[in-house]
Amino acid sequence: xxxxxxxxxxxxxxxxxxxxxxxxxxxxxxxxxxLAIVGPNGSGKxxxxxxxTGLLKPQRGDVYIFGERTFLFKDWYRIGYLPQKNxxxxxxxxxKVKEIVALGLLSKKRSWKGIYRPDLKxxxxxxxxxxxxxxxxxxxxxxxxxQRQRVLLAKALVNxxxxxxxxxxxxxxxxxxxxxxxxxxxxxxxxxxTTIIMITHDTGTIGRYASSMLYLDKRVIFFGTFQSxxxxxxxxxxxxxxxxxxxxxxxxxxxxxxxxxxxx
Amino acid sequence: xxxxxxxxxxxxxxxxxxxxxxxxxxxxxFLVLRNLSLIGDGLSHVTFGSIAIGIWFKFYPFYIAIxxxxxxxxxxxxxxxxxxxxxxxxIGIVASLGIASGVFISSVANGFNIDLFSYLFGNIxxxxxxEVFISxxxxxxxxxxxxxxYQELLFITFDEESARVSGVNVKRINTMxxxxxxxxxxxxxxxxxxxxxxxxxxxxxxxxxxxxxGFKGTIFISSFVGVLSVISGIVISFFLDLPTGATxxxxxxxxxxxxxxxxxxx
Numbered sequence: 001x002x003x004x005x006x007x008x009x010x011x012x013x014x015x016x017x018x019x020x021x022x023x024x025x026x027x028x029x030x031x032x033x034x035l036a037i038v039g040p041n042g043s044g045k046x047x048x049x050x051x052x053t054g055l056l057k058p059q060r061g062d063v064y065i066f067g068e069r070t071f072l073f074k075d076w077y078r079i080g081y082l083p084q085k086n087x088x089x090x091x092x093x094x095x096k097v098k099e100i101v102a103l104g105l106l107s108k109k110r111s112w113k114g115i116y117r118p119d120l121k122x123x124x125x126x127x128x129x130x131x132x133x134x135x136x137x138x139x140x141x142x143x144x145x146x147q148r149q150r151v152l153l154a155k156a157l158v159n160x161x162x163x164x165x166x167x168x169x170x171x172x173x174x175x176x177x178x179x180x181x182x183x184x185x186x187x188x189x190x191x192x193x194t195t196i197i198m199i200t201h202d203t204g205t206i207g208r209y210a211s212s213m214l215y216l217d218k219r220v221i222f223f224g225t226f227q228s229x230x231x232x233x234x235x236x237x238x239x240x241x242x243x244x245x246x247x248x249x250x251x252x253x254x255x256x257x258x259x260x261x262x263x264x
Numbered sequence: 265x266x267x268x269x270x271x272x273x274x275x276x277x278x279x280x281x282x283x284x285x286x287x288x289x290x291x292x293x294f295l296v297l298r299n300l301s302l303i304g305d306g307l308s309h310v311t312f313g314s315i316a317i318g319i320w321f322k323f324y325p326f327y328i329a330i331x332x333x334x335x336x337x338x339x340x341x342x343x344x345x346x347x348x349x350x351x352x353x354x355i356g357i358v359a360s361l362g363i364a365s366g367v368f369i370s371s372v373a374n375g376f377n378i379d380l381f382s383y384l385f386g387n388i389x390x391x392x393x394x395e396v397f398i399s400x401x402x403x404x405x406x407x408x409x410x411x412x413x414y415q416e417l418l419f420i421t422f423d424e425e426s427a428r429v430s431g432v433n434v435k436r437i438n439t440m441x442x443x444x445x446x447x448x449x450x451x452x453x454x455x456x457x458x459x460x461x462x463x464x465x466x467x468x469x470x471x472x473x474x475x476x477x478g479f480k481g482t483i484f485i486s487s488f489v490g491v492l493s494v495i496s497g498i499v500i501s502f503f504l505d506l507p508t509g510a511t512x513x514x515x516x517x518x519x520x521x522x523x524x525x526x527x528x529x530x
Contacts, residue, residue, distance in 0.1 A: 076431030095479040107430040
């Protein structure tokens with residue numbers, strides 16, 4: 001029964017020491033979904049992603065990926081992950097772009113982890129798709145924030161994952177690169193049925209691409225399609241008409257929740 | 265030169281020095297990039313304490329030092345993981361415990377201070393064949409492990425969190441890295457002494473990091489610089505009658521200074 005869902009989060013609780021960060025989180029995600037996780041700072045978004053990726057264990061409840069509890073899950077090659085990290089400390093990291101991207105292939109390798117010709121072709125395909133093929137021989141530390149983000153996305157994509165998890169990937173990107181980034185994600189989601197989970201504060205833009213939204217504030221405030229969010233009277237009550245209107249009309253409302261959030 | 269190479273102690277020093285320096289230089293790249301540069305220093309302090317235990321109980325110090333320093337390396341790893349210590353605090357704790365134990369034992373068991381303090385500065389020219397064979401065997405085994413787990417080590421060095429989510433057994437690889445470092449520190453102690461072990465781990469790698477040649481290229485340059493420093497250090501110290509360990513370290517520093525100059529002007 002679990003296999004129908006790519007991801008099932010069942011009544012999950014998590015606290016740091018005695019400070020509760022997530023309380024009774026439950027939702028399911030079908031193959032081919034594009035889920036935006038939004039919410040104010042400290043609402044537990046990154047903690048939820050760390051629970052989904054098995055970096056943290058829930059103190060109550062369970063997280064299933066492809067029908068398997070995360071701590072029993074072995075097929076990590078089915079998952080691509082781009083963590084929230086600024087990578088500024090990597091300014092002097094001596095690896096070339098191609099060496100970083102090749103790390104993404106590791107989860108598919110068994111005993112000897114050499115990089116062979118078919119691997120190089122796959123890497124080139126994704127570097128080309130992301131418009132950074134010409135950076136292949138460059139050093140990671142030499143790149144701009146946006147270029148680094150695309151390299152890391154290439155690393156996350158190169159093993160052709162079925163589930164792609166992105167934790168605030170837009171922070172270092174200029175508006176033009178953001179659009180390109182979303183186009184790539186949309187292509188993967190629509191053409192390859194890649195399931196995507198993205199934490200973002202860019203609630204305006206994400207509405208154009210994501211099929212569903214999870215609004216988190218230590219508990220699930222809303223989970224459903226953008227359409228149902230816009231039509232929900234409960235959400236009008238919770239956020240106020242103005243905020244809901246801005247989100248639903250897909251304006252660029254990066255700080256919208258911070259500015260207009262009634263209950264924050 | 266032929267006469268120089270005909271000396272048994274020189275042959276032993278050159279063979280052991282070649283392998284030990286190559287191993288130190290390779291490991292050093294991973295340690296420096298993971299902000300673990302001082303682990304060599306911490307573990308060498310523990311070596312001091314364990315050598316004292318070995319001399320006190322009249323065991324061959326080398327054999328006592330290896331398991332104790334390995335256990336200490338695991339202790340540092342656990343302290344960093346579990347005790348939520350910042351930065352190098354775990355290394356500092358274990359290092360001070362090691363040095364205090366050494367001083368305490370040498371004070372309680374009067375009479376072996378000279379033996380103990382000879383380990384502080386090391387002397388690769390006094391290495392015996394058993395130590396040479398142990399050094400060759402362990403160096404080859406560790407270099408094989410580094411090659412076999414190269415991708416995992418690189419991944420963890422770059423981003424430990426992503427490596428975990430890619431299914432890399434981070435705990436196993438970290439344990440392996442810490443244990444290899446522990447044994448390497450004990451091996452290197454004979455070459456340059458407890459006080460200068462860190463130099464063999466850090467200097468070749470920071471020198472290599474000045475030349476942008478990719479990750480594999482960095483490891484290769486680090487190994488080359490490490491081996492060149494040790495071999496030329498042995499030769500120069502023999503002909504000029506200088507202390508070998510200090511000569512090796514000073515040559516390492518000269519190569520580092522040259523790399524900074526190269527980076528600045530070329």
